[in-house]
Amino acid sequence: MKFSSFNKLGGLFKEVDKSFNNIDGYYDIKEIVKRALSSEDQYNLMFIGEPASGKTLFLQGIMDMRKDAVYFDSTNTTNKILDILEQKRPKIICMDEIEKMSRPWQEKLLNLLESGKVDVEQQKKSYHFEIKGIKAFATCNNIDRLSKPLASRFRKLFLPKYSEEVFLSVAEKVLPKTSPSIARYIGSKVYQTDGDIRSVIQIGRLVQRSDGPQEIEMIMNTLMKYSEAEKK
Ligand SMILES: Nc1ncnc2c1ncn2[C@@H]1O[C@H](COP(=O)(O)OP(=O)(O)O)[C@@H](O)[C@H]1O
Numbered sequence: 001m002k003f004s005s006f007n008k009l010g011g012l013f014k015e016v017d018k019s020f021n022n023i024d025g026y027y028d029i030k031e032i033v034k035r036a037l038s039s040e041d042q043y044n045l046m047f048i049g050e051p052a053s054g055k056t057l058f059l060q061g062i063m064d065m066r067k068d069a070v071y072f073d074s075t076n077t078t079n080k081i082l083d084i085l086e087q088k089r090p091k092i093i094c095m096d097e098i099e100k101m102s103r104p105w106q107e108k109l110l111n112l113l114e115s116g117k118v119d120v121e122q123q124k125k126s127y128h129f130e131i132k133g134i135k136a137f138a139t140c141n142n143i144d145r146l147s148k149p150l151a152s153r154f155r156k157l158f159l160p161k162y163s164e165e166v167f168l169s170v171a172e173k174v175l176p177k178t179s180p181s182i183a184r185y186i187g188s189k190v191y192q193t194d195g196d197i198r199s200v201i202q203i204g205r206l207v208q209r210s211d212g213p214q215e216i217e218m219i220m221n222t223l224m225k226y227s228e229a230e231k232k
């Protein structure tokens, strides 16, 4: 195998199918996720990265591919999650922003992720069941806020901050109705300021067909002028 074909968008692997189609780049990670999904063995994978680095997109992609997956975020209570697990016995669980989930739930996860077993005795309701070969996919903004034992249950993929080149390519992807050159123009401006791809979307959606750099500048300056950072 030749490794010279690695590229900045994620390397050796080229997309061969439509899965994760709405995620730009990360071809190498997509390949790993697909392999984890099709492995017969138990596997826990975690995406760690700054906001807007595409972590939730990966969980959504997994949900689209696998109908036997369930999605939880920190708005789900421990009991709600346990109820769903007991009823559906999903083979795949996606947990978004896992560090924000309650501490008691994080502790109960330890067993589930290792052995697939849930043994919870509570006053109102007890749970005793097993989901063999359960796979967990999680996202985390800040790994320091996660307990060490829980972090150790996962293979961790740290998504790096986007390079400018990749950022511009993502900007094109998130603004499909805007011309590529305008999307890249907005992308380069945002990259120099807050560097958040969500800002690209928020600005891009205000741009009209006839707009040029001057109008875009006006939109950006106005949004910045009234932004949180300027509130003082
Ligand atoms: N690689 C990417 N390809 C396409 N869109 C992206 C990519 N990275 C970020 N985005 C855009 O940024 C938004 C936030 O991404 P998300 O996955 O929710 O980030 P987070 O890492 O905070 O979970 C997405 O809705 C998408 O529009």
Ligand SMILES: [Mg+2]
Pocket: 055, 056, 057, 096, 139
């Ligand atoms: Mg997210």
